Amino acid sequence: xxxEFRAEMKTEDASGSTGLALCxxxxxxxxxxxxxxxxxxxxxxxxxxxxxDQRPSCSTEMTRIEAAGGYVEDGYINGHLGVARAFGxxxxxxxxxxxxxxxxxxxxxPEVETHVMxxxxxxxxxxxxxxxxxxxxxxxxNLVMQGWMKMKDAVAEETDSSTRCQVMSRMLVEEALExxxxxxxxxxxxxx
Numbered sequence: 001x002x003x004e005f006r007a008e009m010k011t012e013d014a015s016g017s018t019g020l021a022l023c024x025x026x027x028x029x030x031x032x033x034x035x036x037x038x039x040x041x042x043x044x045x046x047x048x049x050x051x052x053d054q055r056p057s058c059s060t061e062m063t064r065i066e067a068a069g070g071y072v073e074d075g076y077i078n079g080h081l082g083v084a085r086a087f088g089x090x091x092x093x094x095x096x097x098x099x100x101x102x103x104x105x106x107x108x109x110p111e112v113e114t115h116v117m118x119x120x121x122x123x124x125x126x127x128x129x130x131x132x133x134x135x136x137x138x139x140x141x142n143l144v145m146q147g148w149m150k151m152k153d154a155v156a157e158e159t160d161s162s163t164r165c166q167v168m169s170r171m172l173v174e175e176a177l178e179x180x181x182x183x184x185x186x187x188x189x190x191x192x
Contacts (some may be wrong), residue, residue: 005088016081016089019110020051020126022190025027027117029124032110034085036129040137041115042122045104045145047137051125052098054084063086070094070105077105085109115123123165123191130185143175144168144189165189 001019010013018035031039033051041048054061056072061084065077073079080092080113090096095106115121117181125131125140135143147168168189176185 002087002150006090009088009090014091017087017089018085018128021110022050022124022126024117028113029117031113031115031123032185033113034108034110035083035085036132038127038129038132038137040125040127040140041139042124042144043118044120044122045141047141048115049137051111053109053129053132055082056084064107065105066156068103068105081106085111096118117192121192123189125172125187125189127187128184130181130183131172132186133183134176134181135172140172146154146182147171151165161191165191 003139018037018041019033020030020035020037022039023032024031028191029041033039033054036053038053041050041173052058054077056062056076057063057075060092062072062166065072065084076082077084078092080156081089087108089106092106095104097104097149099147123144125139131140151164151167165188168182169187170191172187173185184190
């Protein structure tokens with residue numbers, strides 16, 4: 001994907017993105033995270049992080065960045081980028097290297113975590129930092145739980161789970177805006 005991203009970019013383009021993928025397979029949640037997105041699991045109303053943010057100030061990321069010839073300044077790779085893994089960002093000189101070269105300070109390789117599901121697992125909130133900058137994981141889970149209870153009382157049971165998840169996702173975005181988030185906000189609630 002990163003190679004395709006580079007091939008489509010014009011030299012003056014300045015863009016990049018983080019990414020998070022969640023896959024359910026044979027009773028296991030697989031979470032692949034490249035950047036500062038986060039997946040949070042609700043198990044009987046208790047929030048659990050399914051992945052970690054790859055920030056340059058994290059000790060393992062800082063070690064990797066420095067080994068690749070970069071540095072971390074005020075929490076930013078080479079003083080420019082606040083994530084340690086991302087798609088794109090080719091416009092920032094010295095962060096990514098060409099094909100066939102050793103990786104630069106910024107990589108796109110995701111960290112992959114697994115979680116064996118139980119009957120008590122209810123839903124996952126997948127969101128970028130625009131939500132998590134203004135809300136704790138437990139606050140987000142609590143809001144979804146409260147929203148589901150209100151929705152259950154207000155609408156017919158035949159409302160499909162996809163619609164309910166969309167309503168809860170939108171509610172979290174609106175709450176993040178109310179709390180003053182100034183970053184982009186992308187949220188998806190996935191019912192298990």
